[in-house]
Amino acid sequence: MEEWFKFSWDAFGAIILTAVGIYIAVIIMTRICGKRSFSKMSSFDFAMTVAVGSIIATTVLSKTVSLTDGIVGIVTVYLLQMGAAFARRNDTVKKVMDNTPLLLMDGETILEENLRKGRVTKSDLRAKLREANVTELSEVRAVIFETTGDISVLHKQHNRPIDDFLLNGVARE
Known part of the structure; x- marks a missing residue:
């Protein structure tokens, strides 16, 4: 010592x-x-x-x-x-080298199987939704578990669709 x-x-x-x-x-x-x-x-x-x-x-x-x-x-x-x-x-x-981004929510629908695949809990998801200032699930267009481990929340805006470029390569199931 x-x-x-x-x-x-x-x-x-x-x-x-x-x-x-x-x-x-x-x-x-x-x-x-x-x-x-x-x-x-x-x-x-x-x-x-x-x-x-x-x-x-x-x-x-x-x-x-x-x-x-x-x-x-x-x-x-x-x-x-x-x-x-x-x-x-x-x-x-x-x-081989990169993870694939994974869709966790499609609109208001929580994709339970994808949560399991990504080892993300509902409480983790809730926390990220709160962090993204979501007050109602109806505000969500998509939630993506990124290759980095971050979770991105895409909001609905005036019922405009998400550009396909943003979801390119995201595993839906």
Whole structure:
């Protein structure tokens, strides 16, 4: 327990220098690879964000991982992300890598089977409807469980239909 409270100027300096170095490496790689690196558009994007955070923390705080090791890890994860983004241009690869958005409500109708498929509870659905300022189910045009795990609520507006583009690729059943 005493080890937790030990202070060393050497360790302090190493942490500061490593944090600055790995931070610069992340900024450079993000500028090279683009903002998509920190989006959450797919499960791979989420994994990228978690991996980068883990590498940063391990590099900064570990006594056994060098700054060079951390930078190599960061570059590797970014290259994997770029490779995945390139590979996802192929429809077959995209189907394997990406989740499919799932329709949870079609108008006022709650699609119970799709709730089960998505492992979404009615209380989760209710919370998202409230969050979207829905006061009556009749206001709902569609509720979609997105590939990112977010739930989108499309409202009825003057009885206009939803553009087919918005529902393209959404699993209805």
